[in-house]
Amino acid sequence: MSGPAPASPGILVIGAGNDLRHDDAAGLEAARRVRRIGGRAIEVIEACGDLSGLAGIWSGRDRVILLDAARSGAPCGTVHRLDAAAGPLPVAFARGSTHGLGIAEAVELSRALGRLPRALVIYGIEGREFGPGTGLSPAVAEAVESLAGRLAREWAHA
Amino acid sequence: MTEKDSTRRIRVEALARVEGEGALHVEVREGRVEAVRLEIYEPPRFFEAFLRGRDFSEAPDITARICGICPVAYQMSAVQAMEDALGITVDAATRALRRLLYCGEWIESHTLHVYMLHAPDFLGYPDAIALARDHPRIVERGLALKKAGNDLVRVIGGREIHPINVRVGGFHRAPRVAELKALAATLERAREDALASVRWVGGFEFPDFEADYEFVALRHPSQYPFNEGRIASSSGLDIDVHAYREHFIEEQVPHSTALHSVLRGRGAYFLGPLARYSLNFERLPAIARDAAREAGLASVCRNPFRSIVVRAVEILFACDEALRLIGNYEPPAGPAQGPALTAALAAMLESAPRAGAGCAATEAPRGLLYHRYRLEADGRIAEASIIPPTSQNQNTIESDLRRLVQDSLALDDTALTLRCEQAIRNYDPCISCATHFLRLEVNRQ
Numbered sequence: 001m002s003g004p005a006p007a008s009p010g011i012l013v014i015g016a017g018n019d020l021r022h023d024d025a026a027g028l029e030a031a032r033r034v035r036r037i038g039g040r041a042i043e044v045i046e047a048c049g050d051l052s053g054l055a056g057i058w059s060g061r062d063r064v065i066l067l068d069a070a071r072s073g074a075p076c077g078t079v080h081r082l083d084a085a086a087g088p089l090p091v092a093f094a095r096g097s098t099h100g101l102g103i104a105e106a107v108e109l110s111r112a113l114g115r116l117p118r119a120l121v122i123y124g125i126e127g128r129e130f131g132p133g134t135g136l137s138p139a140v141a142e143a144v145e146s147l148a149g150r151l152a153r154e155w156a157h158a
Numbered sequence: 159m160t161e162k163d164s165t166r167r168i169r170v171e172a173l174a175r176v177e178g179e180g181a182l183h184v185e186v187r188e189g190r191v192e193a194v195r196l197e198i199y200e201p202p203r204f205f206e207a208f209l210r211g212r213d214f215s216e217a218p219d220i221t222a223r224i225c226g227i228c229p230v231a232y233q234m235s236a237v238q239a240m241e242d243a244l245g246i247t248v249d250a251a252t253r254a255l256r257r258l259l260y261c262g263e264w265i266e267s268h269t270l271h272v273y274m275l276h277a278p279d280f281l282g283y284p285d286a287i288a289l290a291r292d293h294p295r296i297v298e299r300g301l302a303l304k305k306a307g308n309d310l311v312r313v314i315g316g317r318e319i320h321p322i323n324v325r326v327g328g329f330h331r332a333p334r335v336a337e338l339k340a341l342a343a344t345l346e347r348a349r350e351d352a353l354a355s356v357r358w359v360g361g362f363e364f365p366d367f368e369a370d371y372e373f374v375a376l377r378h379p380s381q382y383p384f385n386e387g388r389i390a391s392s393s394g395l396d397i398d399v400h401a402y403r404e405h406f407i408e409e410q411v412p413h414s415t416a417l418h419s420v421l422r423g424r425g426a427y428f429l430g431p432l433a434r435y436s437l438n439f440e441r442l443p444a445i446a447r448d449a450a451r452e453a454g455l456a457s458v459c460r461n462p463f464r465s466i467v468v469r470a471v472e473i474l475f476a477c478d479e480a481l482r483l484i485g486n487y488e489p490p491a492g493p494a495q496g497p498a499l500t501a502a503l504a505a506m507l508e509s510a511p512r513a514g515a516g517c518a519a520t521e522a523p524r525g526l527l528y529h530r531y532r533l534e535a536d537g538r539i540a541e542a543s544i545i546p547p548t549s550q551n552q553n554t555i556e557s558d559l560r561r562l563v564q565d566s567l568a569l570d571d572t573a574l575t576l577r578c579e580q581a582i583r584n585y586d587p588c589i590s591c592a593t594h595f596l597r598l599e600v601n602r603q
Contacts, residue, residue: 020223049226049319050270052301053308101274105287112290113298 011155012061012117014054016047016068016103023076023127023140027067030125033148034067042155051106059115065151068103069140070124077139079147080124085116123147182578184563194560196552196582209542214240214533218324221529221544225588226319227270230263230311231522232544233324234385235529240326243516243533251490252328253385254483258338259314259321260384260520261480265307265348266318267523268431268469268476271586272359273300276466279580280362296358299351303473306341306348310480313337332489345481352474353449359466360453365577367562368460371554372424373433376521382441382475383434385520390437391427392458399519402528408545419550426553429525430585431468432459443482446475462558462584469586515541522547524586548587555585 015031018024028046035044047054058064070080082089089104101109103122110116125143127136136144185193205224209217217236222229234256241248273296274286283289290297308318313333315321323330374395378387389397389405397405408417421427439447439457450471459468517530525547532541562581566574 052270052274053305055301056305101286105285108287109290109297112287113294 010062011042012058012064013042013044013151014047014058014064014066015044016051016066018048020132020134022129022131022133022135023125023137024069024130025134026069026125026127026136026140026144027123029136029141030067030123030144030148033144034152037149037152038155042152050101051103052101052109054106055110055113055115058110058117058120061117063119064117064121066103066120066122067147068122068124069127069130071127071130072124074126075139076126076128076137077143078126079143080122080126082122082124084111084120084122085118089122123151182559182582184559184578186563186567189567191560191564194556194563196556196559206542206544209531209539212539214243214531214537214539215326217529217531217539217542218326219320219322222320222322222324224544224546227267227588228263228522228524228527229320230259230315230324231520231527232529233321234260234520235518235522235527235544236531237324237326238385238518238520239516239529239531241516242518243514243531244326246327248328249490251488254486255314255329255332255490256324257381257384258480258483258487259311259324261476261483262307262310262314264476264523265352265473265480266304266311267307267586268473269300269304269307269355271523271583272355272466272469272473273297273304275586276469276580276583277359277362279576279583280359280364280466299354303348303351303355306344306351306477309341309344313341328490335487335489338484338487342481342484345477345484349445349474349477349481352470352477353445356449356453356467356470356474359470360455362466364461364463365562366461367463367558367565369462369558369561371428371433371460372421372426373436374421374427374429374526375434375437376519376526377437378441380441382438382443382479383521389519389526391421392433392437393424395421399517399528402517402519403530406528406545406550408549417545417549418552419545420553426557427550428554429547429550430465431472431523431525432462432465433525434521435459435468435471442471442475443478445478446471449474462581465584465586524548524588525551546588548585551585551587555582555587558584 013031013034015028017027019028031044031046034042045057072080074080084107089107107116107120125140125147127140129137181197183193183195183197184191205221209220212220217240218233221232221236224232278285278289281289286297311321312318314323316323371392373392375390376383376387377390389395389399389402395405405422406419407422408419411418436458442450450467453467453471455464455467455471513533513535515530515532517528519526519528521527527547528545530543531539534540558581559578562577563574566577569577
């Protein structure tokens, strides 16, 4: 995980994923695009690998947006929106590997520890190709651009 | 599970709380265990093939990508094997900084396994989240301890996951003294948390299970091993790393995409914390030896279920060692320091003989990690061989399971499955590393 520790109660955007697994980079790419569009007004960090550290990063924050890839069987490029404060995340956000914690586990661990931010919304971008390699599927790239643009514009006027 | 006549079958499709994809299949016929197969079906990852044709200087960063939990181990074995091939000897300050980087990886990797993956087995929880609901302060302690390791890797390695600061000859940038001193307070708290961790896991209940393993680990004259030492075993093996291939053999087995390893003429052997600890107890600092004894460990531990205690002792050691190294830290004075190193290091590498072979073994959190490379005259990699600890431990894991299932046939299938998974997690297997490797199936007939 890279990026600063939380210093303010403003919006924090977290991009999660793996740059070297094609569509798994969707959340990272969306977060980078938010950073480019939103400039310094929006705090953006990237999270890779084990996500157990998220509890410490978002604890005490007012509003956190987490951007990640998803694999639920929906059409490629579909954007899922989940309110993590409302309850456990669906299976699509649990990871196959458990060497470290994934998004669902990090959220539920934070919930158990009372460390969830006041508001945590997760956007999951449905991917298709998660094998080794770089580059997003066209539908995922389009969804990344559209989602990031919409979020950055929305917050710029918040 | 299904039961048919005298047949008893359990199959767990994917083992949880281990890294990578694999399964366990156990055949029980008329009350006797006939076969145990650790089936590793994660596809081979062909890293050794990726490396062919790449420049020698790329190996540390390419091999670091094999694992997100133990990238430092891959970097250390790769960089030292290349230096061996090129005839480069690094100075004491560089060796100390590499040791400090390795401390960070042991702290984060071991803490993740002790708190998030293995402890729930001993306390009757399905996972760390359920553990956190009942014991939030304990899990918070684990998270803080892991973060201390992450911080160390980030400051020295450039980032927490897949660090990028290691290079043949040294480091791209040596951290400033002030950067490391700033970590001292965090590591002092981490050392206290590590001591509390040893006491916590030392109070768990452990199955009465021991075996006469042949432990294999690096052994250094004076230091608890990370990067240096001879390869030693509990049965008297004592060899230079260059003799590794004369004594260790990799074998293909039909049910695994990871190669198995045996000691020539002797069979299965045991790598990892238990082996390191049992071969190097006297090299631990007093604080770690005392904590181990207080937690009920003798100087040799042959119960793999107690590996969680040994891992906690190694976390304590790594925190203490990191503080010692930071206290003595001086940036490496050799060519590998800061941007100005480039010309000096390039000149040194330019003059190094290219065509040749080199090897190294270092102590990854899961045990001995061996790398060997053969280079072409232009410095490109002609041949690479990477032998990770999990693949070397497969035979021993299967052997443990064979005995454990035989001794535990009175358990119902749910309890037996949990016991088998716990036994596999004793080894903190990293299947992704090994495939270049779980489901559980017990077939009782």
